[in-house]
Amino acid sequence: MKEGVLLAAQGIGWEADGHPILADLDLEVLTGECLAVVGPNGAGKTTLLRLLVGLLEPSSGSLSWENSAYTDLTRRELAQRIAYVPQSHPLRIPLTVEQMVLLGRYPYLSALRVAPREGDYRAVARALELAGIEELRRRPLAELSGGERQSVYIASALAQEAELMVLDEPTTHLDPLHQREIASLLGRLNQQAGLSVVVATHDLNFASLLADRILALRNGTAVACETPAEMLSASRLEEVFGAPFSVVRGGERPLTLLEWGS
Amino acid sequence: MAGLWLATLLIAPLLGSRILTLGDLLSGDATVGTIFWSLRVPRVLLAMLAGGALAMSGLALQTLFRNPLAEPYTLGIAGGAALGAVLALQIDGLGQALGFPAVAVASFLGAVVVSAVILGLAMSGYTRETSTLLLAGIAISLSCSALVLFVQYLADFTKTFRMVRWMMGGLSVVGYGEVLWLLPWTVLGLVTLLLLRWDLNLLLTGEELAVSRGVDLKRLRLGVLGVASAMVGALVAVTGPIGFVGLIVPHILRRWVGPDHLFLIPACLLGGGAFLAICDLGARTVLAPAELPVGVLTALLGGPFFLWLLIAGRR
Numbered sequence: 001m002k003e004g005v006l007l008a009a010q011g012i013g014w015e016a017d018g019h020p021i022l023a024d025l026d027l028e029v030l031t032g033e034c035l036a037v038v039g040p041n042g043a044g045k046t047t048l049l050r051l052l053v054g055l056l057e058p059s060s061g062s063l064s065w066e067n068s069a070y071t072d073l074t075r076r077e078l079a080q081r082i083a084y085v086p087q088s089h090p091l092r093i094p095l096t097v098e099q100m101v102l103l104g105r106y107p108y109l110s111a112l113r114v115a116p117r118e119g120d121y122r123a124v125a126r127a128l129e130l131a132g133i134e135e136l137r138r139r140p141l142a143e144l145s146g147g148e149r150q151s152v153y154i155a156s157a158l159a160q161e162a163e164l165m166v167l168d169e170p171t172t173h174l175d176p177l178h179q180r181e182i183a184s185l186l187g188r189l190n191q192q193a194g195l196s197v198v199v200a201t202h203d204l205n206f207a208s209l210l211a212d213r214i215l216a217l218r219n220g221t222a223v224a225c226e227t228p229a230e231m232l233s234a235s236r237l238e239e240v241f242g243a244p245f246s247v248v249r250g251g252e253r254p255l256t257l258l259e260w261g262s
Numbered sequence: 263m264a265g266l267w268l269a270t271l272l273i274a275p276l277l278g279s280r281i282l283t284l285g286d287l288l289s290g291d292a293t294v295g296t297i298f299w300s301l302r303v304p305r306v307l308l309a310m311l312a313g314g315a316l317a318m319s320g321l322a323l324q325t326l327f328r329n330p331l332a333e334p335y336t337l338g339i340a341g342g343a344a345l346g347a348v349l350a351l352q353i354d355g356l357g358q359a360l361g362f363p364a365v366a367v368a369s370f371l372g373a374v375v376v377s378a379v380i381l382g383l384a385m386s387g388y389t390r391e392t393s394t395l396l397l398a399g400i401a402i403s404l405s406c407s408a409l410v411l412f413v414q415y416l417a418d419f420t421k422t423f424r425m426v427r428w429m430m431g432g433l434s435v436v437g438y439g440e441v442l443w444l445l446p447w448t449v450l451g452l453v454t455l456l457l458l459r460w461d462l463n464l465l466l467t468g469e470e471l472a473v474s475r476g477v478d479l480k481r482l483r484l485g486v487l488g489v490a491s492a493m494v495g496a497l498v499a500v501t502g503p504i505g506f507v508g509l510i511v512p513h514i515l516r517r518w519v520g521p522d523h524l525f526l527i528p529a530c531l532l533g534g535g536a537f538l539a540i541c542d543l544g545a546r547t548v549l550a551p552a553e554l555p556v557g558v559l560t561a562l563l564g565g566p567f568f569l570w571l572l573i574a575g576r577r
Contacts, residue, residue: 053474076476084474090328093467094521103464106475111457114524156467160475 004031005066006164006196007052007082012061014047021047022220024061029164029198034190036207037200038231039217040241045200046087046168048217052198053084053166079107083157087168089149097144097152098137101127104159123159130193131155131185147178154185164196165189171203179203183210204245208232208253216240228253263519267532270539271310275302278546304438309542309556310535311444312433312497313507315451317515317534319490320508321526322455325462326486327396328469334494334508337399337487338376341406343498346372348413348425365428366499373495376402380491384483392469392483430555431502433542440500447496451489452531458485459523466521506560507538510568517571537564 007029014022022044029035029052037045050056051063054070063070065081073081083104093100104127105120128134131151136144141152150170157165170186171179183206189195190210201207207214207228214231216223223240224231231237232254237245244259275298276282282302286294319334326332334340350368383398410429414422435441455462461482464472473479494508511534512526519529538556541563545554 055470055474074476075473075478079474079476084471086468086470086474088468089471090466090468094516095466099463099522100467103460103467104475106460106464106472106477109460111460 005029006031008064009052009058010062010064012051012058012063014044014051014056015059020220022051022217025222027215027222027225029196031163032190032194032196033212034186034197034199034210035225036211036214037198037217038202038204038207038214038240039223042219043217044220045217047220049084049166049168049198049200053082054078055084076107079160079162081162082164082166083160083162085153085157085165085167085170087172089153093141095141096137097133097139097141097155098124098128100141100152101137101156101159104156107160120159123161127155127158130158130189145178147174147181150174150178150182151185154182154189158189158195164198167197167199169200169202171201171206179206186210204232204237205255208255232256263515263529263532263536267310267536270536271306274306274309274539274543277543278302278550300437301435304435304441305433305542306539307438307441308435308444308501309433309539311441311448312501312504312535313511313538314531314533314535315444315448315493315497316504316508316538317511317530318448318451318455318527319493321512321515321523321530322458322462322486323490324512325465325523326483327392328465329393329396330513331509332396334490335503335505336396336403337380337491337494338402338406339373339380339491339494340498340503341403341410342372342374342376343369343495344372344410344429344503345406345413346370346375347428347502348410348417351421351424351428352413352417369502370495370499372406373491373498376406377487377491377495381484381487384487385480392479395483395487427555428502431504431557432553433501433504433538433556434553435500443500444497447493448531451493452527454485454489455523455527458482459527462486462523463521502557504538504557504560506557506564507534510564511537514568514571 005028009025009027011024011026013020013024025048037048039045047056051058054075065073070078101124102116102120105116105123108120109116128137131154133151133155136148141149144152171182174182186197186199187210190197211228213225214228215225216231218240224236229252232247234245234247237256245256246259247254248257249255282294282298287298316334323332323334323336324330347365347369350365379402380399384395414425417425461477464475464477469479512530515526515529515533519525538560541559542556545556545559548554
C-alpha cells in the first residue's frame with residue numbers, strides 16, 4: 001500500500017429531507033492511488049463524490065484534507081487540492097477548448113487583475129499536453145465529439161493543479177474506443193503524473209484495469225473496499241449488485257461478465 | 263464598438279426635427295444653445311446610459327440563469343415599477359418628491375419592493391435551484407401586470423391613456439437631473455459585473471462545476487440580482503420600460519465579441535447605449551415633429567435585425 005493519507009472521511013453520512021442517502025462511511029484516499037467507486041444506481045456514489053469535493057456538507061461525520069478539516073478550508077483552497085469532473089455538463093458550452101481549460105484556473109484567479117498570470121497560461125499548456133489535446137485548443141467545444149469533450153473536461157480539471165481528481169462516470173455515453181482513450185488517459189495521469197484519482201463507474205472492467213482499490217456501495221453503505229482481485233469475484237459482485245457475474249479472466253485485474261437470463 | 267459609441271455621442275445630438283450644424287452651435291444663438299444643451303445632449307446621454315444598463319443587466323441575467331430568454335424585465339422589476347407608476351397616475355396631485363415627479367418616485371419604489379422580494383428569495387434556502395428564481399420572477403411579473411390592468415380598468419379615459427403612454431417608455435428629458443441620477447447606478451453595475459466576470463465565465467460551464475471550483479453561488483446571485491435590480495429600477499423610474507434592448511443586444515454582441523465577460527460587459531454598455539441612442543434618434547425624426555415611443559422602434563429595428571442574424575448564423 002502506498003503511503004500518506006490525502007483525504008480522510010470519518011463516519012460521514014448525508015440525508016435528503018430526512019432520508020439517509022449515505023450512512024456512516026469511513027474512507028481514506030492515499031497519495032498517488034486510484035480508487036474506483038462502484039455500486040448499483042442509487043447506491044450513493046455521486047453523493048459520496050459530491051461530499052468528497054465539498055459540494056455537499058456531511059449531515060454527520062467529518063472530512064479532512066491532510067491535516068486540515070474541510071470546514072477550515074475555503075472553497076477555493078479546497079479547489080486547489082481537489083478537482084472535480086461532474087457526470088454531466090450543459091449541452092452547449094459556448095467556449096473554445098482553451099477558454100474552457102483556462103477556467104480550471106479559477107481557484108487561483110483574482111478579480112482585481114485584468115489578465116491571468118503567466119503561470120496560469122503555463123498550467124493550461126501543460127494540461128492540454130497531458131490530456132493530449134493540444135491540437136484542439138482553438139476549436140469551439142460545441143464542435144467536438146463526446147469523447148473529445150470528455151478529454152477537455154479532464155484537461156480543465158488538470159489545469160486546477162490539484163493533487164486529487166474526482167470523476168463521476170467519465171466513460172458513460174462514450175463508444176468503446178473513446179472509453180479506452182479516457183481509461184488510458186486516467187491511467188497515464190495516475191501512474192506517470194502521480195495524480196491521485198477517485199472515479200465512480202458502472203464499468204467493472206474499467207475499474208479493474210485502472211484502480212488500486214475498489215469501493216463498493218450498496219444502499220448508502222460500504223460493502224467492501226478492496227483490491228480488484230478481491231472485489232471482482234462472483235460472490236462479492238452478487239452481494240453488491242444482486243445479479244450473477246462470472247469471472248472470465250482471473251489474476252490481479254480480473255475481467256467479469258454479467259450473466260444473462262434468470 | 264467604442265468608435266460607434268463615440269460617433270453616436272457626437273452626432274446624435276446634432277440631428278432631430280431641426281438639424282443643427284457646428285456653425286449653428288458656435289453662432290451663440292440662445293434658442294439653438296437651449297435645444298442642444300438642455301434637450302438633445304441630456305437625451306442622448308440618458309439613452310446611452312439606459313441602453314447600456316439594460317444590455318448589461320440582460321447579459322448578466324442570461325448568464326446567471328443560463329437562459330437565453332432572461333432579460334431585465336423577467337424578474338418582475340419592471341412590473342413592480344409599472345404598478346408603482348400607474349398607482350401614482352391614478353392618485354392625482356401627488357406633485358413632486360426630491361425634485362422628481364411622483365410617478366418616477368412611485369415606480370422606483372415599486373421596483374425596490376419587487377427587488378427586495380427577489381433578493382430575499384435568493385438568500386433563503388427555498389430556492390436551491392437558480393431556475394426557481396427565474397420562475398418566481400415571472401410569477402411576480404404576471405401578478406404585477408394583472409394589478410396594473412386592474413388599476414387601468416378603474417381609471418378614467420385620460421388617466422388610462424397616460425398609463426399606456428408611460429408603459430411604452432420614452433426618453434424625453436429636460437436638463438441633466440435624470441442623467442446624473444442614472445450615472446452612479448450604471449457605474450456601480452459596470453464595476454460589480456466586471457469584478458464578477460470570472461464567476462460569470464465559469465458559470466457557462468454549469469453550476470456544479472462552478473461551485474466545485476470555488477464560485478460562491480449565493481454571493482454571485484446576490485451581486486448579479488442586486489446590481490441588475492438597482493440599474494433597472496433606477497432607469498425604469500425615469501424612462502419607463504423600454505423593451506428589447508436588454509434581451510437582444512447581449513445576444514448580438516455575444517456573436518461579435520465572443521463569450522468572455524471581460525469584453526462582453528463593456529461591449530454591452532457601449533453597444534446597448536449606442537443602439538438605444540440610435541433608435542431614439544429614429545423615434546424623434548421619422549415622424550418629426552411628432553415622436554414615436556422609442557420602445558416601439560427598438561423592437562421594430564431590433565427584431566428583424568436579430569432574425570437576420572439568427573438565419574445568417576445558421577449558414
